[in-house]
Amino acid sequence: MIWSLINLAPQAAEHAAEQSETTAAGEHIPILVEWVNNLLGPTVYRIQQVIMPTFYSWFGAEWQGDPEMPIPKHMVMFFIAVFISTVILYWLRGKLSVEKPTNRQQSFEILIEGLRSLIKENIGPARGTCKREMQIKQQPLVTDDGFCEKRSDRDFAFFS
Secondary structure, three states: OHHHHHHHHHHHHHHHHHHHHHOHHHOOOOHHHHHHHHHHHHHHHHHHHHHHHHHHHHOOOOOOOOOOOOOOHHHHHHHHHHHHHHHHHHHHOOOOOOOOOOHHHHHHHHHHHHHHHHHHHHHOOOOOOOHHHHOOOEEEEEOOOOOEEEEEHHHHOOOO
16 A cells, blocks of 8 residues: 555656646645636626726726636635535524523534634734723722722732
8 A cells, every 4th residue: 555655656746736837826726616716707707807997997006807717715715604604503593592502502602612712812802892801890908997999900910
């Protein structure tokens, strides 16, 4: 088995070289993007030829269309994500309950909370967007002379 893989390596390298020559700057184009561009590309390109030169002329630029791939990879992936999200939300529609959540709802909530915590760890907390999280918690503090003061969590940051 290893010998057959070693024999296939030069053929795979030749195939990769051919693919990189056909795409711009060696960028990999997924099969789904190629399929969408083969199916909808000619129509989209004709519409772009009519509309885009006008928009570009407003900004003093010239439109350079790509007849081979008029629908970019990121747009195809965006529409796939929208489609998948719509299917999942349609699947959950009408079955969400606060009192009696289903196993599907609980799994979905765990997934969403995991994504939120992942975003919070990598990006950081949002500043000024959520008033509930941004409010300073007031804690009572009894001083030496018996008076009760309100101190915020920020005052205790150095002591914790």
